[in-house]
Amino acid sequence: MKILEIKNLYKSFGKTGVLHGVNFSMEEGEVVSIIGASGSGKTTLLRCINFLERADSGQVLLDGQVLFDAENQGRLTGKELRKKQLNFGLVFQDFNLFPQYNVLDNVMLAPRLLAKERPDFKANRKAIFSEIEETARGLLNRVGLGDKLTNYPCELSGGQKQRVSIARALALKPRILFFDEPTSALDPELTGEILKVIRKLAEEHITMVIVTHEIDFASNVSDKVIFMADGIVVEEGPPSQVIDHPQNERTRSFLQKLNEK
């Protein structure tokens, strides 16, 4: 069964239409890259799926169940919305770490707050918290920051910050992890460390959707590449097709322009 299905998503800001009926789907364990020029709607698409924007019409299905339907969103309570949101994780372009918490606390904050809603929290507080800490330490080790646990975000490089934010998103065990141009805010020499982490996650079969401008990376990490332009999916398929042998004229000219740079 498809883990994620996007059906006919429309979104406009005032009079500016951004998404004009986006459709795509993916399987569990797949890595999907979304490429396209700036303004093609990639980021808006991620934001709609992650409940940061509300699509004007269309549906988002998770495991075949409707997770979001533009028709009846008004009735959602904050609690229901949060529960739905937690199916997904999102890594932002500019990290958005919490500056007043150290690396470890950045990763532990949300899981700890969520644990307080568990019915057995009072009885097992200590055990729950130490489990959360163990998970957080493990994740930070996995992204290579095991020695930075007590550092604050302002003491880290951009690449390190982004790795913390990946660990922070993973700490909530999302079904699907989304990346919104994870390397765009980084100096070129730092993009490698992020791409390496994402590649490692792909090897662990974590389901991911990556909006990126790194075409070579998209090409060798993804199972599927989606090319977007003007708010619709123009072409999709395995990278060997979309990137190496694009069928659509617009895909071709986009990739060509990138190559010229």
Next chain:
Amino acid sequence: MFIQVTLSLLEGFSMTLKIFLLTLALALPLGLIISFGSMTRLTPVRWLVRTFIWIIRGTPLMLQLIVIYYGPGLVAAWAATKGGNPIFNMIASWTVPERFAAVIIAFVINYACYFSEIYRGGIEAIPRGQYEAGQVLGMTRIQIFFRVVLLQVVKHIVPPMSNEIITLVKDTSLARIIMVYEIIWNAQKFIKSDGLLWPLFYTGVYYLLFCGILTLLFRYIEKRLDYFR
């Protein structure tokens, strides 16, 4: 004489301190509430609150003190001449408020409005990404405000807040306009009773010492919040 003046000024300064502390304790939370009002999406409420802030910040505190102290009595006297109507009768029963209460009301309203603008600046300086990060991590709006935003706001507002609070220390001297016996009033008494001018200058030492302590306190708070950016 020196000791007598020192003690009298100390007594006056205790009133100064009382006005200062009570105003601070009430205006800090009230200012936060007003700042939410000035940022709300409910347009009529926002305009009402912003107009109120404009009036309070646009008129002298001394005038506000006079209005709050003498206003109710004057309106009551006017209403008494009308008579008959139950609303006028109710208004006619208003009396002149307690002096100290009038001072506190005027100071709290005035300072809450200034504080609210500082809070607003601090809250609006927090990037939207902080809220969004909290949101995608499944945090509630209240958790985002208290766990993520608040400390960052505090860090932003310590410098302008300390400025405003130090101004408050000295503004308390306006209370003497409606005969609340704070330190300047006590010093002026010596002009009339003993023909002494120096006690008035001497009050400056009290203000300087107290503001010095506050400055050190704020510097300490700033240092404590220095660990993040």
